[in-house]
Amino acid sequence: MTTSDSTRPWYILPVIVLSQFAGTSLWFAGNAVIGDLQQDLGLAAGAVANLTSAVQFGFITGTLIFAFFAISDRYSPRWIFVLSSIAGASFTALIPTLAQGMSSLLVLRFLTGFMLAGIYPVGMKIAAGWYRRSLGNALGYLVGALVLGTAFPHLLKALGADLPWRAILYLVAAVAASGGVIMGVLVPNGPYLAQGQKFDPLCVIRLFKIRNFRSAALGYFGHMWELYTFWAFVPFLITRTSAVSVMHPSLLAFVVIAAGTLGCILGGYVSGHWGSHRVAFFQLFVSGLCCLISPLLFGAGAVWVLIILILWGVTVVGDSPQFSTLVAQAAPSHLVGSGLTIVNSIGFAITIFSIQLLGWVTAHLESEYVFLLLFLGPLVGLLSMRPIPGDSDGMDQKEVANC
Secondary structure (H helix, E strand, C coil): CCCCCCCCCCCHHHHHHHHHHHHHCCCCHHHHCHHHHHHHHCCCCCHHHHHHHHHHHHHHHHHHHHHHCCHHHHCCHHHHHHHHHHHHHHHHHCHHHHCCCHHHHHHHHHHHHHHHCCCHHHHHHHHHCCCCCCHHHHHHHHHHHHHHHHHHHHHHHHHCCCCCHHHHHHHHHHHHHHHHHHHHHHCCCCCCCCCCCCCCHHHHHHHCCCHHHHHHHHHHHHHHHHHHHHHHHHHHHHHCCHHHHCCCHHHHHHHHHHCHHHHHHHHHHHHHHHCHHHHHHHHHHHHHHHHHHHHHHCCCCHHHHHHHHHHHHHHHHHCHHHHHHHHHHHCCHHHHHHHHHHHHHHHHHHHHHHHHHHHHHCCCCCHHHHHHHHHHHHHHHHHHCCCCCCCCCHHHHHHHCCC
């Protein structure tokens, strides 16, 4: 079976994007109602960092297990997406009845993160089954959907300010499960769906001998040090600046995080003319600059705070699809899947350390200096990226050609 842009059903990408958005709304569902959870369950002040880290750890574990057992190669990826969406939604919906304290809440958030490994990466694989030449733009939309999904619980919290936190979690769960069902019903496996390479940790380690792969991976790691920690602590930042006076904190958190969708989509288009390396470098530079000037936000007027926060939201994630593209381009074709898996896993592991560090620092440092710590990620990433990639890494790739 073959297809092209003219013969592919028009609704394929919109449905995949909608389903990806719905499924990834589970990611920050707990963060959106953290104040209510702390009050009703008696959670400690570090709950934000712990809950976010539990989801990240679950995602890392799920990603590695899915890759090691080649689950999305052995079984239909769309049905994996369906089952993962329903299971993740169920674990979120169980929080109001099963969560009695921090321990049970962490378990449920870990399990939700585990199921997200069957949503986010698998959604990209489903898209790759339908798109070939325009895959870069398609992935830009998919990462944009992840951003919107991440922000969505904050929007629900803002619009349903009078709703109990339990109702908000039920709504998020319903949206996620519906997204999985829509994917299963409307999106069959695409004509370009190919079986991936078996996950081989030894070969993956050798990938880091390839200069461009190593450069792209280190840039991605620096980006990840900043990204999820910024998202997790956006409400903390908002409530301590003048921006809180002009907009509901949850609504503003949604706007700031959701702005990253624009960065992902525009970055995908611009990369076709400017190159993924330049786009990633520029956006990482701008988000790093926002980290450096973050102390000024605490004394600035509301308009300036809003401008900087939205700019930060656009660039903090807009480089993500481009880093994934650079990693995929640098790896030998038979190891692209494994390369992306290990780079994503290490990147999400880094987010746990960053989130925990900032969670600890917020209790021991003046608020205006907390976000300076995020600059460490962009700094390392920018220094690690070569000015402009060379023609190829052919000589380096020979070292992993036999894997």
